[in-house]
Amino acid sequence: MTDDAPRPLAERPWVAHSVIVWLPMGENWIWTQVADHRRFRPLVLTKRVENLDAFPLDDVGGELVAAYANPWRRVWAKAARSVGAPYPAWRRAIGRHRPVLLHTHFGQAGFDNLALRRRTGVPHVVSVYGADIWRWGRREDWRPRYRRMFQEVDTFVAEGSAMKRRMVELGCPERKVRVSHLGVDLHRIPFRPRQPGDGGEVRCLMAGRAIEKKGMIHGLRAFIRVAQTHPELRLTVMTWGDADYKIRLVDGLRRLAEEHEVADRIEWFGLRPYDEYLRIIRDSHVFLVPSVIAENGDAEGGAPVTAIEVSASGMPIVGFAHCDIPEVVRDGVSGFLAPERDDDGLADRLAYVVERPGDWLEMGRAGRAWIEAEYNAATSGTRLEAIYDDVLAGTTTESEHDDAT
Known part of the structure; x- marks a missing residue:
């Protein structure tokens, strides 16, 4: 050394x-x-x-x-x-x-x-x-x-x-x-305490490429289940990719939302410049990271850098205990993790966080402190x-x- x-x-x-x-x-x-x-x-x-x-x-x-x-x-x-x-x-x-x-x-x-x-x-x-x-x-x-x-x-x-x-x-x-x-540049990601929006609105966020390992189908299923009893819940999906299979994946997500009559509660974005992406993070309350091992063997490294960035911003996280996500999201401290592909478990944890906005500040502070120490x-x-x-x-x-x- x-x-x-x-x-x-x-x-x-x-x-x-x-x-x-x-x-x-x-x-x-x-x-x-x-x-x-x-x-x-x-x-x-x-x-x-x-x-x-x-x-x-x-x-x-x-x-x-x-x-x-x-x-x-x-x-x-x-x-x-x-x-x-x-x-x-x-x-x-x-x-x-x-x-x-x-x-x-x-x-x-x-x-x-x-x-x-x-x-x-x-x-x-x-x-x-x-x-x-x-x-x-x-x-x-x-x-x-x-x-x-x-x-x-x-x-x-x-x-x-x-x-x-x-x-x-x-x-x-x-x-x-x-x-x-x-690591992420913490100078560009300020800490922002979360609280519900007007009328108690709670906005979830999923972000990542349109590929199977990002697990967006699992996140959407969990959202649909929780949305049935939480009319204040909204979802922002930021995903991208122009290959045919990626377009089919996104089309499948949109059809599922329409079938369950939640399409009007979901906002869709493609890849955005980094500053706009950070604005979307600032405007969201709970991050969903439902990553899985794909059929072709693909998986997160690692953990998605998006999980590091949103935790740095003070946002609670709900996701699967996949690969190294448990090293970023401390289960029960800065977020809650379900076993991989357990959609009901994911929905239960999402509902728990949505129903307890009074806990968001403590979870957000814990997440920020962890990122400052380990992912700066x-x-x-x-x-x-x-x-x-x-x-x-x-x-x-x-x-x-x-x-x-």
């Missing part, structure tokens, strides 16, 4: 962050990891770029290099990959800045970067986030690749203990898996850099924080 005091930018060694796309709006939690460096400087290696105005690396002293920045680069990049070589633009950037460590985001990209790690000779850290382990890890064509990664990658970073256990089950040596919670972006950044320190020193043993989780 080294002193974690901030270093002047010019004195910081570079860390190469490999991200497939820099950066989808729904992956802002990668931005917090890159932007909250205090002792390292980020060199972002990506295939292509989107939303650069929302995630500008100039503001944090970083540099961005896109392998597909123009048609010629794309041709040379694909030719290099066809023979198992690193992207030429990445290789040149690494030659200029000589990063001390390669940090790849997502397991699939971790495998793709094994050649880059061998070419550079620098230690390789891979962060895993959900589908890359839960879904891809059970595919027969990917298991040999993961076994190879478990041998060659220096350290894996998991969001929580459930994901760590899953990686060990897949064959990763336990000493190679470190837990580092994803600044704290998470310090912990991630401590993992870098251990990797660079050749240490792979667990830290105190890993043991605590």
